[in-house]
Amino acid sequence: xxxxxxLSPAYTLPSSGGAPSSAQPAASSLPPCMAAAAAAAxxxxxxxxxxxxxxxxxxxxxxxxxxxxxxxxxELSIPSVVLKGLAEHKVALGAPLCPCRHYEDKQAEAKDxxxxxxxxxxxxxxxCHCMLFLTADNxxxxxxxxxxxxxxxxxxxxxxxxxPPPLPLPRRRRAAVPRxxxxxxxxxxxxxxxx
Numbered sequence: 108x109x110x111x112x113x114l115s116p117a118y119t120l121p122s123s124g125g126a127p128s129s130a131q132p133a134a135s136s137l138p139p140c141m142a143a144a145a146a147a148a149x150x151x152x153x154x155x156x157x158x159x160x161x162x163x164x165x166x167x168x169x170x171x172x173x174x175x176x177x178x179x180x181x182e183l184s185i186p187s188v189v190l191k192g193l194a195e196h197k198v199a200l201g202a203p204l205c206p207c208r209h210y211e212d213k214q215a216e217a218k219d220x221x222x223x224x225x226x227x228x229x230x231x232x233x234x235c236h237c238m239l240f241l242t243a244d245n246x247x248x249x250x251x252x253x254x255x256x257x258x259x260x261x262x263x264x265x266x267x268x269x270x271p272p273p274l275p276l277p278r279r280r281r282a283a284v285p286r287x288x289x290x291x292x293x294x295x296x297x298x299x300x301x302x
Contacts, residue, residue: 153198160194162256164203164224168239169253171225175233177240181249187262189237190254193224207237 168190179186192206202217203224210216221227228234233242241248
């Protein structure tokens with residue numbers, strides 16, 4: 108195993124002689140998804156990157172709303188959570204991949220660009236699955252056409268609630284069992300045997 112690590116260009120071994128005490132990944136050789144995880148080791152740095160990306164995504168969304176004559180959802184927590192998800196994907200993947208979908212391989216989807224915000228359905232038909240950009244005929248459209256970064260942070264934080272406590276299991280009722288009727292013939296036999 109150590110020989111394979113020593114031959115791999117992704118790992119560097121300490122220069123001290125003998126067996127290495129630990130193998131460390133080279134920073135430049137990690138794929139972006141692993142580099143984001145390595146960056147998550149320092150939460151303050153990661154949060155600073157997400158805050159910067161959130162500011163950029165909020166500015167982008169505000170300008171896109173004005174250019175396409177769309178509006179945000181009436182419930183501001185929805186666009187706030189979507190913008191926060193876009194910012195996190197921008198930091199982790201390098202592209203604002205739609206956070207409302209499930210992907211088998213996020214890296215491949217980010218490179219493909221189909222679901223990068225604004226996605227192709229939004230650009231072509233003005234259909235936003237995330238409910239971030241809504242047309243006037245949508246029943247959930249609100250009056251807001253601009254959001255501030257502070258509104259996004261506040262609404263996104265309020266939208267993420269702890270899970271509710273588990274519900275107690277319903278009490279099981281005993282099934283109504285009909286009373287057994289005593290067989291009089293057996294009772295008579297038993298009483299006769301005793302005598």
